[in-house]
Amino acid sequence: MPSIKAAIIGFGTVGKGVYKIVDEKREQIKKQTGYTVDIVAVLVRDITKTRNIFPGTVLTDNIDDILNNPEITVIFEAIVDEEPAYTYLSQAIEKGIHIITANKKMFAKHGPALLKHAEFRNIQVGYEATTAGGVPIIRTIGNLLSGDRVKRIQGILNGTSNFILTDMRTEGVPFKTALEDAQKLGFAEADPTDDVSGTDAFCKLMILSSLAFGSQPEWEKVSVVGIDHIQTDDVVEASNAGYRYRHVADIRQNDDGSLTAKVGPVLLEANHPLYSIDGVDNAVIVETEYLGALTLIGPGAGMYPTGSAMVADLLHIIRQQVTELIPN
């Protein structure tokens, strides 16, 4: 049975999720593609820490152990920061390794360059997991672009913010308590700055912009406001009046082709499609020329949704490019 050898870069929640799903889905992947997938290496920062991995997987803190292993043809990248992720993935493309990333901060900025580089080298790039967790918005917009045109995208793209706003409304707790609740439940990072400041939602919106419109607005011209200054009194009062605060990322293409985007809390009426999206769910409304509005709602984060989006990217790559995944 031919085997595809892959590596994981970054072994936090998402990296571990990919590792687990590839293991659990071994038989199903084999049946669907005719290949087995083996994670032969994992890049970690601290190699001395005990990890729950199989004997066949090599732990390393040196990226060259992965990039210079000619067996490895796919890399799952699940680091949080821009660097060293971008450098590693650029090197991977140079080496002919297909890449699958969940790194929104890196991809918002460097995605367009990586995609061009990858196209030139005939390398596949999967980035479904960068945006809206388990909601397959990247593939859906990609498909919509066949024979249709996107006019506007609006969405709740940060599950942590949405959880906090929901918690403030339903429990009447202050922002700080709601954030602590989110952290206790594993919905927020130890450092939640990017989530609550709107930066995370902004990055995802830029990724969607590149995909849907072929370009991004100038970053400094986009107003980005977080939820960290919202008062519980305001949230509860709005709720009693029939409105809800939602943190919405919004981009539209104007008639002259230019793009207008903004990210921040907005008050929504009960008949707005994003009014009822509670908790850590994400939701994206795509308005197109022919279809009208299409709404996708699903889990915005979590080990399994994000991990399975990355594994789905892998299966897509296998189907597209199977001959090049097995080195001679």
Add this chain to the structure above:
Amino acid sequence: MPSIKAAIIGFGTVGKGVYKIVDEKREQIKKQTGYTVDIVAVLVRDITKTRNIFPGTVLTDNIDDILNNPEITVIFEAIVDEEPAYTYLSQAIEKGIHIITANKKMFAKHGPALLKHAEFRNIQVGYEATTAGGVPIIRTIGNLLSGDRVKRIQGILNGTSNFILTDMRTEGVPFKTALEDAQKLGFAEADPTDDVSGTDAFCKLMILSSLAFGSQPEWEKVSVVGIDHIQTDDVVEASNAGYRYRHVADIRQNDDGSLTAKVGPVLLEANHPLYSIDGVDNAVIVETEYLGALTLIGPGAGMYPTGSAMVADLLHIIRQQVTELIPN
């Protein structure tokens, strides 16, 4: 510029929509695929009726004019009934013609056989437009099956029924008046029996069942109830008590692999994801092992949503199989 020659079978709302979109999107399709698409023939019942078509399109009432034209490599089928659609498409597959259908009644029953036949002949079958109009549920479930497993599908699959229930609730009108409203607005067929009896939603559910579970439950064991016996008093009373009637198609896979399905009106609480879906929208909730629940909402019917789903199927086929679309 190489050109792909296609035919349309059935020139009602959907057939006309495909014709219009292929014309309007000529340049975009060319840019995206490198091919132009020309509708060279349209099969109609009454050839004497005046039609709004271009000089390059031949009108015919004889299917053999299409099947025996070696230039034609794709057929869009937009007939309503099972026959002659199934016979025509079987013959098309035999002739090596790729097929794209919007015919749910035919595809619920004969889809599995057509797909096997097509696979054997290496022919592509597009059927996104059979189910939930412009909501890309076929492709989304197809993608989810990479590395995940569907456990349950629940949906509002008939836009006409949903429009009527919405109208009864918000306007307080009886069923008959709501149906007339739907017909006036172009949301219901002249013969709305399949819509209001639940048959249409049942057919769509069976198509989803084949895709998601690889099989269908025995048809006679599925309870199928329409909305034609619902009283406005009940709808309004439920609404005042905080509930809504929705016509829901529901199928789940049991632990032993068997399938349980039912189609009919149900009372939903305000926190149910289908509670807020009003008017002619369709909505589908797909529950999977890894992802949790994914919800898709969009226009359930109409010339443009359905037509653009069929054109998107064509572009997908072009990408998959481009070499075989141009005869030698």
